[in-house]
Amino acid sequence: MTVINIQHLTKDYGNNKGIFDISFGIEEGEVFGFLGPNGAGKTTTIRHLLGFIKPQSGKSTILNLDCWNQSKEIQKHLGYLPAEIAFPENMTGTELISHAANMRGLRDMTKAQQLIEMFELDPSARIKRMSKGMKQKVGIVCAFMHDPHVLILDEPTTGLDPLMQSVFVKLIHKEKQKGKCILMSSHLFEEIEGTCDSLAMIKHGRLISVMNEQDFKQFDKTTFKIKFQKLHDFQSIQEEGFIISEIQKDSLQVMVEIEDNQINELIRSLSKRDVTSFHEMKNSLEEYFMNFYKGEKHDHV
Ligand SMILES: Nc1ncnc2c1ncn2[C@@H]1O[C@H](COP(=O)(O)OP(=O)(O)OP(=O)(O)O)[C@@H](O)[C@H]1O
Structure with missing residues (x-):
């Protein structure tokens, strides 16, 4: 079943900036890499999927729900890790994770606790005192703790040290085995090669290559x-x-x-x-x- 479906998505910001005629689909149990240099259009595409941007033309759906009109419904099934995490600085990590759980109506914090242990995170510190890597770990806990069916991860390993990057890779493999649909943007080949089954490559807002599972062999x-x-x-x-x-x-x-x-x-x-x-x-x-x-x-x- 195609879980994430993007068809002819276009957003023209002028001066040849934006995204142009982007189409690809991601299946259940598939980890899909979205690869491209800085400014290529990865985040713009992802923001359409999250319902933050109305497409100029084309459309995108998640679980057959329209990303612009039905984003509230989609949210229940979605875990999102933004590229730039803007957390309220005065909260502690623990408070933020509880707040995010409350917003979702999540009571069972077993998975959140497992993630905290897995990433060796001490969430008791204030966000403003946290390193980039620690903030990223808090973001990962918030994205995965409700066990969502669909995960959209924008440059997920930013700030993680090599040891934690390999913990992250293990997490992705585990989630994939559970049949999750995962979209992961990156500008690092190695990260995509180690985790993904297929990929799309974007440059100057246009797809220049799509590789399926067979191509990856x-x-x-x-x-x-x-x-x-x-x-x-x-x-x-x-x-x-x-x-x-x-x-x-x-x-x-x-x-x-x-x-x-x-x-x-x-x-x-x-x-x-x-x-x-x-x-x-x-x-x-x-x-x-x-x-x-x-x-x-x-x-x-
Ligand atoms: N709201 C906006 N108005 C005008 N131009 C924009 C807007 N948002 C993004 N852009 C431009 O669109 C292009 C694509 O940006 P985008 O953030 O999607 O790239 P990216 O692939 O995520 O890059 P990075 O790896 O640096 O995060 C860039 O040239 C960017 O400057």
Whole structure:
């Protein structure tokens, strides 16, 4: 079932700013990455989904409810983590979490407590004394504590240290297993690659690429750069049935591309040969896009 559905969504702010003809859908149990550089239009798209912006043309729905006309109904099923969290500074984290729960009519705080422990958050401090990372953790607790079916997360790992980023990735995997529909915006390839099943890439307000689950499978492959001592070994490895993506005869070097489950087979095969060097070159989303859009100027994306 398509939970989030965006069709031809357009908001023109003038001067070529805004979003233009954005369309994509996200299914139940799918983690969808929304990737793009600063100012690309990620937040503008997300604000439409939240019912904060009326579309100029096109429409978006969540659970078949219209995001502009039925946003109140949608709120019950939605968890939202904004990119910039503007919390009332004088409250403590605990007060804020209770306040957010009361607004939702949420009584059972079991999940909130689990999240607080999982992220090692001390919510008793005043928000104004909290670091960026601590505020982000409070935001995560508020977005997930009512166990919503749909999660919209705008640059969710901002301010989290690497350890907490990996806790966040675990949380996303768990929520996905429960069948949640998750939209996650980011300008970090690594974050999207580690969590998402599919993605849309936006630049200058327009979608430039959509990758589905099948397209993502290529990142389960690894390329190895292998150099041999003897010509005979260099030649015979090419007859072993591996995918050879590049051959350099002068240096007796090959690039072998394997699925992650073929690694033992490759090692067995190499153990019979005289290898002088062996380098792993993991296929990454970032590399894929850099190759795909060679010639264009990139900062992050
Ligand atoms: N209310 C507005 N009026 C005019 N221009 C706007 C408005 N809101 C956003 N923009 C412009 O629209 C473009 C898209 O902005 P948006 O915030 O959606 O980008 P983003 O992809 O979320 O970027 P970032 O990664 O920096 O958060 C930007 O050029 C921004 O300046």
